[in-house]
Amino acid sequence: MITLTSAEENYLKAIYHLSDGGKKGVSTNDVSAEMKTKPASVSDMLRKLGEKEVIEYRKYYGLHITEEGKKLALQTIRKHRLWEVFLVEKLKFSWDEVNEVADELSHVKCKVLIQRLDEYLGFPKFDPHGDPIPDEYGDVRARPRQLLNELDLGSTGQIVAVKDSSPAFLRYLDKVGAYIGARIKVMDKTEFDGSVEILVDNKKSIFMSKDVAGNILVMV
Amino acid sequence: MITLTSAEENYLKAIYHLSDGGKKGVSTNDVSAEMKTKPASVSDMLRKLGEKEVIEYRKYYGLHITEEGKKLALQTIRKHRLWEVFLVEKLKFSWDEVNEVADELSHVKCKVLIQRLDEYLGFPKFDPHGDPIPDEYGDVRARPRQLLNELDLGSTGQIVAVKDSSPAFLRYLDKVGAYIGARIKVMDKTEFDGSVEILVDNKKSIFMSKDVAGNILVMV
DNA sequence: TTTTATTTTTAGCCTACCCTAAATCATAAA
DNA sequence: TTTATGATTTAGGGTAGGCTAAAAATAAAA
Ligand SMILES: [Mn+2]
Ligand SMILES: [Mn+2]
Ligand SMILES: [Mn+2]
Ligand SMILES: [Mn+2]
Numbered sequence: 001m002i003t004l005t006s007a008e009e010n011y012l013k014a015i016y017h018l019s020d021g022g023k024k025g026v027s028t029n030d031v032s033a034e035m036k037t038k039p040a041s042v043s044d045m046l047r048k049l050g051e052k053e054v055i056e057y058r059k060y061y062g063l064h065i066t067e068e069g070k071k072l073a074l075q076t077i078r079k080h081r082l083w084e085v086f087l088v089e090k091l092k093f094s095w096d097e098v099n100e101v102a103d104e105l106s107h108v109k110c111k112v113l114i115q116r117l118d119e120y121l122g123f124p125k126f127d128p129h130g131d132p133i134p135d136e137y138g139d140v141r142a143r144p145r146q147l148l149n150e151l152d153l154g155s156t157g158q159i160v161a162v163k164d165s166s167p168a169f170l171r172y173l174d175k176v177g178a179y180i181g182a183r184i185k186v187m188d189k190t191e192f193d194g195s196v197e198i199l200v201d202n203k204k205s206i207f208m209s210k211d212v213a214g215n216i217l218v219m220v
Numbered sequence: 221m222i223t224l225t226s227a228e229e230n231y232l233k234a235i236y237h238l239s240d241g242g243k244k245g246v247s248t249n250d251v252s253a254e255m256k257t258k259p260a261s262v263s264d265m266l267r268k269l270g271e272k273e274v275i276e277y278r279k280y281y282g283l284h285i286t287e288e289g290k291k292l293a294l295q296t297i298r299k300h301r302l303w304e305v306f307l308v309e310k311l312k313f314s315w316d317e318v319n320e321v322a323d324e325l326s327h328v329k330c331k332v333l334i335q336r337l338d339e340y341l342g343f344p345k346f347d348p349h350g351d352p353i354p355d356e357y358g359d360v361r362a363r364p365r366q367l368l369n370e371l372d373l374g375s376t377g378q379i380v381a382v383k384d385s386s387p388a389f390l391r392y393l394d395k396v397g398a399y400i401g402a403r404i405k406v407m408d409k410t411e412f413d414g415s416v417e418i419l420v421d422n423k424k425s426i427f428m429s430k431d432v433a434g435n436i437l438v439m440v
Numbered sequence: 441t442t443t444t445a446t447t448t449t450t451a452g453c454c455t456a457c458c459c460t461a462a463a464t465c466a467t468a469a470a
Numbered sequence: 471t472t473t474a475t476g477a478t479t480t481a482g483g484g485t486a487g488g489c490t491a492a493a494a495a496t497a498a499a500a
Contacts, residue, residue: 005486005487007486007487007488027447027448028447028448028449029446029447029448037487037488037489038488038489038490039447039448039449040448040449040450040488040489040490040491041487041488041489042448043448043449043450044449044450044487044488045487047449048486059448059449059495060447060448060449060494060495060496061496087333090340091333091336091337091340092336093332093336100330101328101330101333104328104329104330105325105328108321108324108325109324110320110321110324112313113307113311113321116311116312116313117311120310120311225456225457227456227457227458247477247478248477248478248479249476249477249478257457257458257459258458258459258460259477259478259479260458260459260460260461260478260479260480261457261458261459262478263478263479263480264457264458264479264480265457267479268456279465279478279479280464280465280466280477280478280479281466
């Protein structure tokens with residue numbers, strides 16, 4: 001049985017995200033940027049992850065995540081997202097405050113803890129940022145989603161997730177009144193700068209830059 | 221501001237317990253036995269804890285915990301016991317399963333997390349083993365307690381805590397039907413071996429060896 | 441195809457925490 | 471008062487995970 005340290009779990013989770021779930025290859029510098037550690041440190045870690053066969057690593061040519069690696073990454077993601085739900089739903093954290101704490105909590109080694117937590121939370125399918133929570137076998141029920149800035153004029157849908165979950169972005173969404181679950185309609189699009197105007201819950205009109213709209217995912 | 225690593229927190233908590241809350245001096249070997257690490261490793265750690273001034277350490281002569289050390293130890297104990305309550309009350313763990321997991325959880329660095337957890341749990345005053353939970357200033361409301369094997373024949377009281385909280389002992393108590401909160405009466409005492417017979421909740425009679433009774437704390 | 445720029449790895453060092461073996465100190469016994 | 475015993479510390483080494491600086495490999499440009 002493969003066991004990973006906390007640091008290895010963090011790297012593997014980052015690699016999984018960079019791999020877009022296993023489709024893309026990933027470079028040392030990619031990982032370095034994502035993890036905010038120096039490329040030299042990354043090289044060393046990649047060698048170790050390669051030896052544990054959670055990635056396939058060729059010196060100077062980057063890496064691919066393996067099937068085993070995907071499974072383990074999904075388990076770490078599952079733990080992280082369940083803790084985020086706990087923090088928001090039970091402890092009344094706001095969605096921009098949970099990432100670091102959930103990261104620490106997600107490294108607690110106890111299988112039954114996560115099962116019980118999942119049950120206690122009512123087997124949630126999505127985390128506070130709209131990201132899907134893998135089940136204990138690593139299966140993810142994905143929803144078809146589109147970027148808000150790519151929707152046609154007049155189309156309607158529901159905000160289901162955010163691409164960027166930095167505190168700054170999330171607080172901005174809170175401020176303008178956009179939230180996961182909101183029903184929206186595209187009222188206006190400006191070709192020149194890619195900005196959009198949307199109507200939220202048939203009530204409130206919001207103007208958004210392309211940058212903002214490009215980080216909001218909508219289910220039509 | 222003094223910050224401790226997880227390992228330092230664990231050592232300091234052990235030292236606090238060995239000090240009996242600050243009354244007794246503690247030797248390197250005491251800590252070694254409690255922490256299950258070699259005396260050589262303990263020496264090294266004591267030097268570090270001495271530099272951080274959470275203990276007063278004199279080479280070859282043992283240590284005393286400082287006021288600052290007591291405060292920090294009580295904060296760690298608070299976190300540990302709150303997580304134990306969470307695991308038992310919310311996640312339906314049994315009281316013999318929570319110690320290790322609560323230990324890991326208690327090292328998560330987030331002040332507000334503990335405040336929110338405390339609030340969410342309804343500001344509990346005691347953990348599942350009957351041990352008091354210090355408040356955020358480190359104040360502990362102690363209850364007057366007596367060892368069950370030292371009670372007089374015929375006296376009554378309530379089980380409020382256990383001295384030994386090893387899984388083996390706790391499971392034994394579950395088996396015979398003793399639990400925190402149970403009302404008891406001493407029905408018989410055998411001078412020869414120190415064993416006692418108690419009546420639980422005016423219903424069930426339990427026979428206990430001196431070893432068992434000596435690890436049960438009763439409020440008269 | 442050669443040179444240059446960029447990426448990646450290696451080498452060497454650091455901190456934290458643990459270990460064993462050897463040295464040292466304190467103290468109890470002779 | 472000397473010696474022996476036991477407790478404690480030091481010395482040296484291991485793993486994990488960082489870092490910087492230098493070397494090496496790849497990729498891009500000339
Ligand atoms: Mn997160
Ligand atoms: Mn999330
Ligand atoms: Mn405990
Ligand atoms: Mn306890």
